[in-house]
Amino acid sequence: xxxxxxxxxxxxxxATSAPMSQSAIVQLQQTTRSxxxxxxxxxxxxxxxxxxxxxxxxxxxxxxxxGKSTCLNLIGAIDAPSSGxxxxxxxxxxxLNARQMTEFRKERIGFIFQEFNLIPVLTVHxxxxxxxxxxxxxxxxxxxxxxxxxxxxxxxxxxAHRLPRQLSGGQQQRVAIARALVKKPxxxxxxxxxANLDSHTAREILGLMKELxxxxxxxxxxxxxxxxxxxxxxxxxRLRDGKVIGIEERG
Ligand SMILES: Nc1ncnc2c1ncn2[C@@H]1O[C@H](COP(=O)(O)OP(=O)(O)OP(=O)(O)O)[C@@H](O)[C@H]1O
Numbered sequence: 001x002x003x004x005x006x007x008x009x010x011x012x013x014x015a016t017s018a019p020m021s022q023s024a025i026v027q028l029q030q031t032t033r034s035x036x037x038x039x040x041x042x043x044x045x046x047x048x049x050x051x052x053x054x055x056x057x058x059x060x061x062x063x064x065x066x067g068k069s070t071c072l073n074l075i076g077a078i079d080a081p082s083s084g085x086x087x088x089x090x091x092x093x094x095x096l097n098a099r100q101m102t103e104f105r106k107e108r109i110g111f112i113f114q115e116f117n118l119i120p121v122l123t124v125h126x127x128x129x130x131x132x133x134x135x136x137x138x139x140x141x142x143x144x145x146x147x148x149x150x151x152x153x154x155x156x157x158x159x160a161h162r163l164p165r166q167l168s169g170g171q172q173q174r175v176a177i178a179r180a181l182v183k184k185p186x187x188x189x190x191x192x193x194x195a196n197l198d199s200h201t202a203r204e205i206l207g208l209m210k211e212l213x214x215x216x217x218x219x220x221x222x223x224x225x226x227x228x229x230x231x232x233x234x235x236x237x238r239l240r241d242g243k244v245i246g247i248e249e250r251g
Contacts, residue, residue, distance in 0.1 A: 024087075025187055025219045026052035026075055031084035032242075033070050044070040046242035047084070052221065057213045059222040059229050062239035068223035069191060071239070075221060076109045076189045077101040089186040106135060110180030110188040110218075114195035116172040118164040118179075125151065125160040128178045135183060150178045154208060170201035174208065181212060190222045194229060206232040 033045040045067045052058055060068045073079035074086045077093050080101070086093045089108055096104060118127050129147045132138055138146075151157045154174040164172055173193065180188050190209070194202035210232055213220050222229050230236055238246040 023053045024051045025054040025056070025089055026050070026221070027085070027087040028071070028074070029085040029087070031074065031081045031086055033067075033074060033079065034082045043242045045074065045081070048242070048244055050237065050244060052219065055213070055217050055219055056235055057210060057220045057233055058235040058237060059224050059233035060237050060239060061224060061230060062245075064225075066239040067242040068239055070242075072189050072191055072221065072223050075187065076111060077105045106131070107183070108186040110183065110185035112173070112176050112180050112188065112190040112193045114192040116164070116169075116176045116196070118172055118175055120164055123161050123163055124156055124167070124175050127164070127175055128182055131179060131183045146182055147178075150182045153181075153212070154178045168201070169197050170204060173197060173201075173205050177205070177209065177212070181216070181218065184216070185218065187219045187221060190220060190224075192224050192226070193222065194224065194226050199228060202226070202228050 028045075028048045028050040031045055031048045031050075032043060034041050034043045036042055048067075048071070060071055062068055070079065074081055074093075075088055077088070077096070080086075081094065088104075091104060093101065093104070119130065122130070125147060128151060129143050132143050132146060148157065151160055154177055156171065156174050156178065159167065159171065164175065167175065173196075193209075194205060197205060206228060209220055212218060222233065224230070234250050236246075236248040236250065237244060238248070
C-alpha cells in the first residue's frame with residue numbers, strides 16, 4: 001500500500017527518500033512547534049527527538065498542555081514544525097507544500113477523535129466509504145469490496161444502514177475506526193479516543209484496536225490521559241512542557 005501511495009503523492013524531488021531507520025514509520029528530529037513570539041512565545045513541542053517503529057501501539061501521554069495534540073498534528077500533516085523534521089512513512093513532511101500535505105494526509109493517515117466526528121446524515125456504510133470516495137478512482141463494487149470486510153471486522157456489518165444517532169457511543173467509535181482503517185493508512189492517529197466512553201466500552205474499543213494493530217500491522221499512535229489507554233499501549237512516551245521526559249516499553 002505505502003509503495004503505491006508513494007507514487008501517487010506528488011512530492012518534490014528527494015522528499016520521499018528521507019533517511020529513516022529500517023523499521024521506523026515516524027521520526028521527529030529536533031522538532032519544535034512554537035506559537036506567538038517574544039515573551040509570549042509558547043513552545044508547544046520543544047526539540048523533540050523520537051523514533052516510532054512500524055506496527056507500534058504507542059501512547060503520547062502527559063499533563064494538559066504538554067504538547068500531545070501538537071505532536072499528533074505534526075505527525076498527521078495537519079500542522080508543520082517551526083524547526084526540525086517530521087518524517088512519516090519515508091516522507092520528510094517539511095518538503096511538502098499545503099496541497100501535498102493534504103494529499104499525504106488523505107492517502108496515508110487515519111484519524112480517530114474523541115467526538116467520533118461522523119457525518120450525521122450518512123449511514124454507517126456511507127461514513128466508512130467516504131475516505132475512498134474522496135480519494136477517488138474506485139468503482140462502487142471496488143468500494144464495497146473494501147468497506148464490507150472492514151465493517152465486518154469491527155462488528156458492524158449488521159448495522160451498516162443505520163445513522164450515527166441510532167448507535168451507541170462505542171458503536172459510533174467503531175464506525176470511526178472502520179472509516180480510519182478503510183484506506184489502509186500507514187499510521188492511525190487517535191486523539192483521546194476513549195474520552196467519551198464508559199470504561200467497559202473503552203476496554204472493548206482498545207481491545208479491538210489492539211487486534212487490528214496485530215492483524216493489519218497498522219501503527220497506532222494515541223494522545224491520552226486515560227490510564228486505560230496506557231494499560232493497553234505497548235510503548236508510552238511521556239511529555240512535559242513540549243519535551244519528551246521518558247519512554248517506557250511495556251509487554
Ligand atoms: N494554536 C495555538 N496557538 C497558541 N498556543 C497553542 C496553540 N495550540 C496549542 N497551543 C499551546 O501549546 C501547548 C501545547 O498544547 P497541546 O494542545 O499540544 O497540549 P496537550 O498535551 O494536547 O493538551 P490537552 O491534554 O489539554 O489536550 C499549550 O500550552 C497550548 O496552550
